[in-house]
Amino acid sequence: MNENKEALRIEILKYLEKHSRVDLRELAVLMGVEEAEAANEMAEMEKEKIICGYHTLIDWDKTGVEMVTALIEVRVTPQRDRGFDRIAERIYNYPEVYAVYLISGSYDLLVTLEGKSLKEVSRFVSEKLSPIEGVLNTATHFILKKYKDHGTIMIPKKESERMLVTP
Amino acid sequence: MRNPLSKKIIDIQPSGIRRFFDVANEMEDAISLGVGEPDFDTPWRIRDEGIFSLEKGRTFYTSNAGLKELRKEICKYLERKIGVTYDPLKETLVTVGGSEAIDVGLRCMLDPGDEVLIPQPSYVSYLPCTVMADGVPVVVPLQYENNFKLTVEDLEKYTTPKTKVLIMPFPNNPTGSIMTREDLEPVADFVKEHDLYVMSDEIYSELTYQTKHVSIASLPGMRERTLVINGFSKGFAMTGWRLGYCCGPEMIIEQMTKLHQFAIMCAPTTSQYAAVEGLKNCEDEVEEMRQSYNQRRRFLMHEFKRMGLECFEPFGAFYVFPSIKEFKMSSEEFATRLLREEKVAVVPGTAFGECGEGFLRISYAYSLDDLKEALGRVERFINRLREAQL
Numbered sequence: 001m002n003e004n005k006e007a008l009r010i011e012i013l014k015y016l017e018k019h020s021r022v023d024l025r026e027l028a029v030l031m032g033v034e035e036a037e038a039a040n041e042m043a044e045m046e047k048e049k050i051i052c053g054y055h056t057l058i059d060w061d062k063t064g065v066e067m068v069t070a071l072i073e074v075r076v077t078p079q080r081d082r083g084f085d086r087i088a089e090r091i092y093n094y095p096e097v098y099a100v101y102l103i104s105g106s107y108d109l110l111v112t113l114e115g116k117s118l119k120e121v122s123r124f125v126s127e128k129l130s131p132i133e134g135v136l137n138t139a140t141h142f143i144l145k146k147y148k149d150h151g152t153i154m155i156p157k158k159e160s161e162r163m164l165v166t167p
Numbered sequence: 168m169r170n171p172l173s174k175k176i177i178d179i180q181p182s183g184i185r186r187f188f189d190v191a192n193e194m195e196d197a198i199s200l201g202v203g204e205p206d207f208d209t210p211w212r213i214r215d216e217g218i219f220s221l222e223k224g225r226t227f228y229t230s231n232a233g234l235k236e237l238r239k240e241i242c243k244y245l246e247r248k249i250g251v252t253y254d255p256l257k258e259t260l261v262t263v264g265g266s267e268a269i270d271v272g273l274r275c276m277l278d279p280g281d282e283v284l285i286p287q288p289s290y291v292s293y294l295p296c297t298v299m300a301d302g303v304p305v306v307v308p309l310q311y312e313n314n315f316k317l318t319v320e321d322l323e324k325y326t327t328p329k330t331k332v333l334i335m336p337f338p339n340n341p342t343g344s345i346m347t348r349e350d351l352e353p354v355a356d357f358v359k360e361h362d363l364y365v366m367s368d369e370i371y372s373e374l375t376y377q378t379k380h381v382s383i384a385s386l387p388g389m390r391e392r393t394l395v396i397n398g399f400s401k402g403f404a405m406t407g408w409r410l411g412y413c414c415g416p417e418m419i420i421e422q423m424t425k426l427h428q429f430a431i432m433c434a435p436t437t438s439q440y441a442a443v444e445g446l447k448n449c450e451d452e453v454e455e456m457r458q459s460y461n462q463r464r465r466f467l468m469h470e471f472k473r474m475g476l477e478c479f480e481p482f483g484a485f486y487v488f489p490s491i492k493e494f495k496m497s498s499e500e501f502a503t504r505l506l507r508e509e510k511v512a513v514v515p516g517t518a519f520g521e522c523g524e525g526f527l528r529i530s531y532a533y534s535l536d537d538l539k540e541a542l543g544r545v546e547r548f549i550n551r552l553r554e555a556q557l
Contacts, residue, residue: 163192165188
């Protein structure tokens with residue numbers, strides 16, 4: 001891959017990460033390339049699973065929807081030949097599980113979970129997560145307030161206070 | 168009672184478009200494309216360092232020339248960026264913005280009658296600062312046909328035996344024009360041949376697109392006859408911190424430090440501590456801002472082309488400088504009507520010298536959404552003008 005192509009790809013990715021809804025024509029203008037080239041790169045990166053999806057960041061607190069998010073630390077016994085992957089898979093297949101990470105440090109897996117209520121999350125932990133074979137123990141942390149999520153500060157930005165014209 | 172004022176200051180005309188600026192700044196619901204400063208907040212790690220220095224009670228003066236640590240970082244930075252080595256102790260002065268360095272530099276270099284070549288369109292302060300330093304400003308109009316670059320032909324027309332200093336305002340505010348190494352070489356030869364000094368205002372040096380900034384000081388034989396002026400306002404988004412610097416031959420810096428000591432004492436201490444962090448650890452943040460400006464630059468060029476507005480492609484700063492000559496009205500009239508009829512503030516090219524007539528300075532230090540809204544209005548406005556011309 002030549003250097004320009006790589007630079008273009010990175011610039012596209014950085015832009016899409018923040019503005020996934022940009023239309024292709026505009027993206028091409030911003031990147032300074034032909035529309036076909038931008039489309040090509042995006043299609044290739046989708047195929048290579050570099051681009052894994054186009055998601056929307058939502059502040060559910062501002063809606064009427066009841067939702068709690070929990071971070072759950074999980075300590076597990078790794079399995080022979082399969083390490084942590086088999087246990088991780090058993091966890092991530094649950095649709096209410098939002099994210100699963102293998103973590104360095106004092107526990108092994110970090111599981112992000114979304115549920116309608118504290119009760120629902122607790123029930124998932126006690127009825128589904130803890131009984132999985134190989135899970136040693138769990139610690140559940142409920143998120144009280146999101147200040148910043150996915151690189152976006154959730155507090156509305158102040159109005160610009162710059163002067164209108166300056167030399 | 169005697170007149171309290173000096174003839175010098177009275178003779179300096181307030182900028183002709185002062186009135187336009189005042190009107191524009193009073194308009195409450197106008198959208199602006201008129202600002203000469205970044206829309207980004209100063210990177211947090213720099214602000215945090217400023218706050219920390221206040222918490223630590225670093226509220227004293229620094230040495231006149233500036234914190235030693237900052238001067239060392241400035242010299243390392245310049246070596247990295249323009250490939251010129253300066254002595255942090257003898258050849259570096261930290262100033263209150265690049266503006267102070269322009270003022271103090273001219274005061275230290277000019278005797279009454281010395282002529283200063285000022286390429287225009289360019290920033291508004293070179294001319295009045297020259298006058299206040301008893302110099303004689305000589306405007307060198309830059310040509311649209313040359314993409315507003317300075318050429319030796321331009322210089323030849325305006326150089327006399329009294330010419331002492333050449334101002335090099337590149338990357339240029341308001342045109343966005345830059346000078347590449349190939350563009351600089353003949354100018355440097357001319358400067359050496361005529362034994363001139365150069366004041367190179369490189370405040371936009373971080374903001375060049377497609378090619379890296381080249382300082383005229385890095386050309387052979389030019390270091391000893393160039394004063395490099397730079398600062399943190401544009402590249403690091405630190406306009407309000409008022410911090411700049413200049414580097415050059417010890418002989419000039421020594422005298423500038425003397426004047427700076429009497430006039431200013433030292434640049435703001437908080438800003439100096441914060442700036443150290445900027446030079447040490449903010450390469451990524453600066454790069455990210457540059458990339459964002461570049462995207463908006465491409466967007467504006469694309470839109471102007473679509474609208475059929477004549478404009479050369481600028482590769483520096485955060486301005487484009489389209490021509491409005493087809494509309495047969497002055498820049499100020501165009502800007503005033505655009506403000507009144509569509510509530511979009513742009514700056515008439517004449518704010519930067521008479522040869523800016525027929526052009527507008529449009530800043531892209533705005534979010535893409537703001538640019539889109541503003542350009543939509545500009546398009547509506549020029550379509551109306553074109554219809555009226557039919």
